[in-house]
Amino acid sequence: MRALILPDLEAISHKAAEIFLYLSKQYISSAKRFVVALSGGTTPKRFYELLGSDVFRDAIDWSHIHFFWVDERCVPKEHEESNYKLAYDTFLSKVPVRTSNIHRIKWEESPDITASEYEKAMQTFFGTSGLPVFDLIILGMGEDGHTASLFSGSESLKEKTRLAIPVYMRKPNSNRVTLTLPVLNNASHIVFLVAGKSKAHIVKEFLAGDKESKQFPAGLINLENDNIQWLIDREAAGI
Numbered sequence: 059m060r061a062l063i064l065p066d067l068e069a070i071s072h073k074a075a076e077i078f079l080y081l082s083k084q085y086i087s088s089a090k091r092f093v094v095a096l097s098g099g100t101t102p103k104r105f106y107e108l109l110g111s112d113v114f115r116d117a118i119d120w121s122h123i124h125f126f127w128v129d130e131r132c133v134p135k136e137h138e139e140s141n142y143k144l145a146y147d148t149f150l151s152k153v154p155v156r157t158s159n160i161h162r163i164k165w166e167e168s169p170d171i172t173a174s175e176y177e178k179a180m181q182t183f184f185g186t187s188g189l190p191v192f193d194l195i196i197l198g199m200g201e202d203g204h205t206a207s208l209f210s211g212s213e214s215l216k217e218k219t220r221l222a223i224p225v226y227m228r229k230p231n232s233n234r235v236t237l238t239l240p241v242l243n244n245a246s247h248i249v250f251l252v253a254g255k256s257k258a259h260i261v262k263e264f265l266a267g268d269k270e271s272k273q274f275p276a277g278l279i280n281l282e283n284d285n286i287q288w289l290i291d292r293e294a295a296g297i
């Protein structure tokens with residue numbers, strides 16, 4: 059795995075913002091657009107804030123960037139747990155992105171309908187019923203090795219054809235919708251952001267390349283080495 063260990067959350071956030079800027083320039087100059095899928099969780103917050111800060115806000119050509127989401131809680135968009143709200147509050151509300159370029163996972167009346175509507179929206183945007191190719195996907199990893207809303211032992215890991223699926227959680231009112239492994243593995247670039255002591259045990263397995271790590275959902279993301287960048291802070295790396 060291609061891993062960069064940096065001092066702290068601030069450093070990995072800066073690196074992620076630099077990668078975002080670099081790739082956005084490359085894609086916009088060659089394809090006239092840059093299509094990204096964002097994650098929620100706590101780790102990307104600082105990265106998102108940096109995107110909305112003066113330096114990056116002014117350097118990025120927002121009008122050609124499209125935003126999708128990796129996963130979403132089944133909550134209204136104003137809800138504290140909404141992944142859309144996290145991105146909106148931290149940077150989307152501060153940069154000149156076109157409203158029509160924001161393709162959030164819209165909560166409909168059920169997780170199934172929400173997932174199938176999101177799938178349709180991707181098919182329309184990408185103009186294919188096959189797998190979309192995101193230029194960049196931002197992912198995180200939970201302490202249990204989950205990524206997106208793909209959890210160990212879940213049937214969702216076996217999904218081969220659908221682009222987005224509902225994820226029913228044990229906790230009431232916490233169902234989600236997530237992109238599937240085939241979509242994540244079809245991205246052109248993936249950046250994983252991992253920070254904090256609580257991740258150290260799982261990161262150790264990844265860094266050692268243990269077979270065990272391949273069984274975690276995050277270990278099932280297998281793009282070519284050059285196209286996947288893990289950004290890990292020292293605490294998560296256990297050093």
Ligand code: 6PG
Nearest residue numbers: 098099100101198199200205206
């Ligand atoms: C979410 C995510 C999820 C997240 C991990 C890591 O919406 O919660 O997409 O997969 O990336 O749980 O979360 P932290 O960054 O909070 O550790």
